[in-house]
Amino acid sequence: MKIIKGVLEEELQNSLRMKKQYEKALEELPKGSFVEKDINGHKYLYLAVREGDKVKFEYKGKLSEQKRKKYLEVKELRAKYRKNLSQIKKQVSFLKKALNDKELRSL
Amino acid sequence: MHLFLQRLFREIDYNSLIRTRDIDFLVPIPPVFKEKVDVHELLKDLGFLIDFHRDGYIRLVHPELIIEFLVPERGRGFDKPYPLPQLGVNAQSLRFLEFLETNSMKIESDHLILNVPHPAAFALHKLMISERRPKEEKRIKERRDAVHILNCLIEKGEKEIIERSFESIPKRWKTKVVNALRIAEEERFNDFLK
Numbered sequence: 435m436k437i438i439k440g441v442l443e444e445e446l447q448n449s450l451r452m453k454k455q456y457e458k459a460l461e462e463l464p465k466g467s468f469v470e471k472d473i474n475g476h477k478y479l480y481l482a483v484r485e486g487d488k489v490k491f492e493y494k495g496k497l498s499e500q501k502r503k504k505y506l507e508v509k510e511l512r513a514k515y516r517k518n519l520s521q522i523k524k525q526v527s528f529l530k531k532a533l534n535d536k537e538l539r540s541l
Numbered sequence: 542m543h544l545f546l547q548r549l550f551r552e553i554d555y556n557s558l559i560r561t562r563d564i565d566f567l568v569p570i571p572p573v574f575k576e577k578v579d580v581h582e583l584l585k586d587l588g589f590l591i592d593f594h595r596d597g598y599i600r601l602v603h604p605e606l607i608i609e610f611l612v613p614e615r616g617r618g619f620d621k622p623y624p625l626p627q628l629g630v631n632a633q634s635l636r637f638l639e640f641l642e643t644n645s646m647k648i649e650s651d652h653l654i655l656n657v658p659h660p661a662a663f664a665l666h667k668l669m670i671s672e673r674r675p676k677e678e679k680r681i682k683e684r685r686d687a688v689h690i691l692n693c694l695i696e697k698g699e700k701e702i703i704e705r706s707f708e709s710i711p712k713r714w715k716t717k718v719v720n721a722l723r724i725a726e727e728e729r730f731n732d733f734l735k
Contacts, residue, residue: 437685440678441561448562452602455590514588521604 439533446529449522456519463512468494468505545648545657550693562607568632569642570612572625579629584608598622598633613638637669637714644706661699661706664690668721669714684725691730 466483469491479502480491497505581591584601589608592600599622601608610632612623622631644662648655658666667687674680694703707715722730 436678437682440676440682445561448602448607449604451592452590452604455592455602459590511585511588518588518604525604 442529442533446526446533449525449529453519453522453526456515456522460512460515460519463508463515464505466492467509467512468502542657542663545650545655546660546690546693548648549660550697553693553696562605563609564606565609565611567611567613567638567642568625568628570615570623572612572627574627577627581629594633596622596633597631599630601630609633611635611638613642615639635670636673637666640669640710640714641666644709659702659706660690661694661703664688664694665703665706665710665718669717671721672717684721687721688725688727 466481469480469482471478471480479494479497481494483490483492581589581601584603587603589601589603589606592602592607594600598609610625610628610630612632612634614634614636618636619634623634624631641658641662644659645656646659648657664687667683667690671680671683671687674683691703694700707718710718719735
């Protein structure tokens with residue numbers, strides 16, 4: 435049991451550290467995500483930025499292919515980081531619950 | 542390593558006691574690479590982040606995997622992480638790793654050829670480093686894992702490989718193995734590991 439407790443504690447520390455890092459990485463990504471709107475058959479690019487409860491759309495007009503690619507990469511990265519952060523939060527909650535178990539607590 | 546051991550000992554139902562997320566890559570010194578690869582840039586697409594450990598060495602982290610690079614520590618050792626500019630990372634130096642480097646075997650997994658330590662060397666190495674672990678539970682875990690692997694090898698009829706690996710190590714390392722087994726109260730190895 436002592437070994438299990440030690441491993442769980444180490445894993446919890448790793449997950450808590452990772453949680454902070456993913457939160458920081460998400461904060462550091464450029465704000466907003468690009469959306470393409472189809473209006474009367476024409477494609478327009480907007481940057482959607484959340485401001486409190488509202489989502490504000492900033493018209494960006496035409497973008498160079500390079501810039502567009504970069505924004506798409508950021509969008510993908512943000513989605514991955516969010517997914518990973520959600521996974522880590524679940525791990526943290528599971529590990530805390532496991533460590534709070536009566537048998538492990540008594541060690 | 543866990544999956545490899547599970548595959549190797551499938552007839553005797555190997556089960557690791559505990560599995561963690563760590564995966565370590567041993568880099569020989571001097572490092573030889575055919576080309577320069579930025580490992581973090583490659584893994585970034587999978588959502589990996591760079592984690593700078595307080596001792597200065599780099600880990601690549603993901604909710605499912607924690608990747609670290611290791612180099613064998615020789616002589617007085619290195620007080621800083623060992624730089625690996627060819628991979629865009631650095632490595633932590635650890636004792637006795639050259640033993641794993643020279644006692645490795647090739648396996649194929651998911652169309653990849655992997656160099657993994659031979660289980661006998663892996664187990665003996667765990668015994669050697671067990672006493673260097675600062676936490677008691679870690680020391681116990683290293684010893685238990687090692688004994689479990691050694692038992693599986695004996696059950697598989699590979700006792701001679703353990704003996705050969707043991708014979709190949711320096712006397713001081715042998716003492717560490719024997720001491721760790723004595724602490725673990727594992728007397729079944731006394732007849733051939735002494």
